[in-house]
């Protein structure tokens with residue numbers, strides 16, 4: 001059981017300007033699930049891509065079952081029984097499962113063996129309850145199913161060592177559970193697994209051992225049973241992380257936003273909001289809890305003027321702003337952190353300064369005699385970067401090169417600097433690592449304490465419970481119930497999110 005199947009010694013990898021892997025010693029035991037844990041940019045994918053032969057290390061050695069190997073290509077990795085499921089799947093959409101499995105196999109006469117292959121795929125699929133038809137086209141499959149095809153591919157090629165790079169990032173909680181069952185079955189059968197994640201709850205659930213990386217270095221390897229979530233967070237981030245944030249007592253003031261019987265349709269022409277009513281006061285965070293696709297996005301679009309309301313009203317400080325232009329809504333004091341920061345929030349190819357002044361380029365002091373005062377703009381950007389602790393390597397490089405956490409910080413900084421009356425934050429921490437998430441949440445609480453009205457829309461129930469003063473649960477375009485945080489029970493909210501209403505049922 002304790003035999004070491006993979007060992008890396010001093011693996012070092014440079015990219016221009018970064019030391020992505022700094023003398024990494026790592027060991028995978030036979031039959032274990034070993035998690036590689038680390039924040040974005042810690043070097044996890046780099047190390048695994050080295051094991052998979054996609055990158056070549058500048059220094060260091062790899063041993064498989066005690067033998068030194070040189071892995072020059074994914075084919076070499078395969079010959080050494082290593083199979084990797086990448087973050088971005090490597091499947092051809094227009095081909096079938098069978099054809100995708102066959103691709104890259106070096107064996108001749110694939111057409112002759114087609115039926116034999118289909119049989120084997122079916123066998124693998126049955127054994128692990130994958131429920132995959134070898135003749136389905138990839139585009140017909142859900143993301144979870146495509147991931148299972150990737151697993152089939154590696155098993156078909158005889159992988160004994162499976163590497164999964166952030167496999168749950170693209171899955172729903174239910175699909176993640178299914179995947180965990182599959183992984184447990186695989187190790188029971190003697191496979192060894194390297195699992196990559198930065199989500200602590202799932203790491204605690206699935207791992208036997210955990211190796212933590214930070215800034216390209218190994219912080220340590222621990223047994224799951226010897227650690228807590230807090231301990232892991234501290235190893236990962238390098239400092240204490242608070243899973244519950246300090247909240248000052250609520251000082252609710254006047255109502256800033258009143259939403260009255262609001263209705264709107266989605267792009268498919270289906271009614272997506274059904275007589276939604278709620279209010280948000282200055283100094284409070286009103287959280288909208290719900291599973292994705294229940295009208296949250298449409299709601300944020302209607303309030304910000306990006307989508308028409310078909311009936312009902314949106315009132316900001318006694319002024320009716322229903323169906324007013326987005327620009328007018330912004331100038332009346334509504335700022336917005338949209339769900340998709342690179343589509344709506346930031347302009348990927350513009351640089352940090354240009355993105356920072358998107359809200360303010362058309363007025364004093366940035367606009368001077370009809371010209372943008374670039375020096376002023378740069379100074380302003382630099383002040384926000386410092387204040388919000390944003391890591392910007394080059395201020396004049398396209399903003400798309402920033403990490404997700406830093407893009408989100410920049411967006412938040414820009415919107416808060418406008419001193420809004422109402423801030424609408426949609427999934428403000430989705431996809432961010434622990435450190436950035438904590439930072440964003442603290443800023444939202446800080447602004448609330450200063451008297452901002454915040455409408456928080458999030459699918460993360462922990463986030464909703466951590467930040468909100470009141471919670472409205474949305475289901476199929478309706479607010480099921482509004483609950484004060486003191487009375488909020490996770491179970492009950494979970495049921496409401498699934499449409500189960502204790503009164504009606």
Ligand SMILES: Nc1ncnc2c1ncn2[C@@H]1O[C@H](COP(=O)(O)OP(=O)(O)O)[C@@H](O)[C@H]1O
Pocket residue numbers: 015016018019020038039040041042043044045046047
């Ligand atoms: N192909 C590449 N070219 C240049 N830099 C890269 C490349 N791949 C990764 N990096 C850099 O190496 C560091 C580690 O990245 P990565 O291994 O992807 O981290 P993780 O998977 O832990 O998020 C980051 O700073 C990243 O920007």
Ligand SMILES: [Mg+2]
Pocket residue numbers: 044045046165
């Ligand atoms: Mg990665």
